[in-house]
Amino acid sequence: MDGEELTEQETALYDRQIRVWGADAQRRLSKSHILVCGMKGTVAEFCKNIVLAGVGSLTLVDDQVVTEEALSANFLIPPDGSVYGGRTVAEICGDSLREFNPMVSVSVQKGDISSFGGEFFDKFDVVVISCCSTGTKKLINDKCRKLSKRIAFYTVDCRDSCGEIFVDLQSYKYSKKKLGETVECQIQYPSFEEAISVPWKVLPKKVSKLYFAMRVIECFEEAEGRKAGEISIGDLPALLKLRKEICETQSLDESHIPSTLLERLAMGAREFPPVCAVVGGNPWTGGYKSNIRQRGSLEEFLLFRCYGRERLS
Template sequence: MEHRITEDEAALYDRQIRLWGLDAQHRMRNASILIAGMRALSDEVCKNIILAGVGSITLLDQEVVTEEDLGAQFLVRREDLGRNRAEAAAEKARHLNPRVKVIVDQEDIVQKPNSYFTQFNVVCLTGCSPEQMIRIDNACREAQTGLYVAGVHGFFGYIFCDLNQHDYREETQETSTERGKEPETKITRRSQSYDSLATTLESTWGHPKPKLLKRKVSPLLFAIQALWLFQQQHGGRLPQSGSQEDLTKLSKLRDERLKSAEVDSTFVKDDLLETLVASASAEISPVCAIVGGFLAQDILKTLSGKDAPLLNYFLYNGIEGTGLVHHVQKLNA
């Protein structure tokens, strides 16, 4: 059943309505979101989306709260140790905005059929294996369900977005030639095509010069893709901090990925991989806040239908303090 925005909600979300418009807020108020994998990054996304006033949000996680979760997560507490992570997080999340329906699902995402994901407007995956990321992306593309995949590994974070074919409106201000007349707002309808995750993993760059390539893409893109290859070959696990053997394996996968992408072998430096391996399983709160804030804002932008969402990778380097957006396709000039 469609939910109409009440006068109380209009007053509560007044600032957002002024920014996005009533129609956009109405779409968000009736949207259903899935957040799979409850970690520090997920907490940031949940907080921002719930406060924005979406219709419902489903938290999916089969794991229980451990000591590691207490470091950066703010939706779980020490007394939640041993409880299901989604259930514990939902209890705190509901207090953020009682108007938003928060649903808990404690099943393993691996056991979920493709049809499960198509009931949502947007699916957001964190902490998933590459195999599941690709499977769910393909299912979402068939159903025209928006997909975001995100993760934080120590000082580094990434977001991938696949909306298949997304329609949105773009507002521009046109200055009138008549003296004293206020600028007019022009609304343009636009459409944007997205590549699947599997397709971007096959992207080639045609052996560009390193300086030219660096203007187009961050070396972190290939480091993250090498990390996914590592997970595929090692049952989904991340490299262990301090393991020279894992670092050697990841370096080999980096070289293979750069070769297949037709990129100079020196583009991704060893020190980047060393830092990535040293903190691959860690979540640093400030990094989660930055990546999670960007991710939540982009999900809301997708739901509102106003302005162009992320196309299609966002890569954050906390050491350099840079966050770069890259459009990655199978064949790049």
């Protein structure tokens, strides 16, 4: 890959961004292969950005049919129902993305991502999953980590006006300027399972309340056998009970997880399009730039609320 150069057509099409991040970064991006699972609103924003930027290839996984909820947040799905014809969300989104940039290879993989073997993930440089259970996140992250090549792994969840991104770049090397000299640095990222297993009482005092609330929601959905996002305001009493149990186990005061925040997350399980645009656009830019520029670092968690953005590292 390092020996391949951009074609004249690529250089002309991506001229503006090459001026911003350089030809080498564009070359890396154009040779990158990305897998996404769960074509919700936030992931749709991410896919749009990397396709327009000129990623090498993009593979979509989402066998669900179009629903009213999907239409409310995913702009890649046309409102004209006549084009659906029993096709999956991934297939419909794939058509829209190909129109954005015909030079990018966009394909669809059918099946349950949790059933794919490790060799399937070996052909990708970046794996992004959304709206999956905690168990699926752990499973896919573990499969990526067991491969010989480094695969950047991301999870994203958006609920109403709140969003969360987890990043695992494994052993990540980058360079930075210090006193006029270029210094080589390395960061060791924890897996998703390792990150959420850290006892709450040892976390920094300024950790976002949203981080704790998201863990309560995940635990509830997993315990009840629910899919990600299958929650409503009617579940609030059970959520408050679970919050009490978890806080007692974690030696954390319940005030760190306000009832109003849990109520908001339970009541607004659907994605909020403006939040999708921010979470799917801004933070992800750092995500794929880290893969192509090999410069700078990312926090393992990024949490977003419509009234502020926070990091947990």
